[in-house]
Amino acid sequence: MITEKTITDFIYREAELLDTMQWQVWLDLFHPEGRYWMPLEWQQQDPVLQPSLMYEDLLLLKVRVERLAGERTFSQKPKSRCHHLLQAPQIVACDTAAGVFRARTSYIYTETRGDMLERYSGWASHDLVQVGDALKIKLKRVDLVNFDAPFGNIQLFM
DSSP states (O other), X not given: OOOHHHHHHHHHHHHHHHHTTOHHHHHTTEEEEEEEEEESSTTOOOTTTSXXXXXXXXXXXXXXXXXXXXXXXXXXXXXXXXXXXXXXXXXXXXXXXXXXXXXXXXXXXXXXXXXXXXXXXXXXXXXXXXXXXXXXXXXXXXXXXXXXXXXOOOOSOO
């Protein structure tokens, strides 16, 4: 049975996987139809007809992970590292009968590579579905506070 604690533990575990660069295990958290979305506008509703910072399906996520893990990826020497500082996730929807769940989490995210340090703040929304006894990410939406600022290359995943 999926409980609110199951959902919050899932979100904390996802952040830990990203922080420890366990890319393949992180990818395994996604539903085959899962998406990773970073809107370009405040309260943006459409990732397809409006431009986004990122809108990636599982195939694109796998390509990015392969690039990050590759030995010949010279733009990742030294490798980027990250840290997620999360507030307690707020459970927005918990429909155990339908196996559909949603949570929203405020965060501060730090990404570093060499002597460069970037810090971002925002909210991560997780739309989760139950597959067997496990949760899978159907949509991870990352809304930045400063969505309209000029950005350098965001190398990792928030």
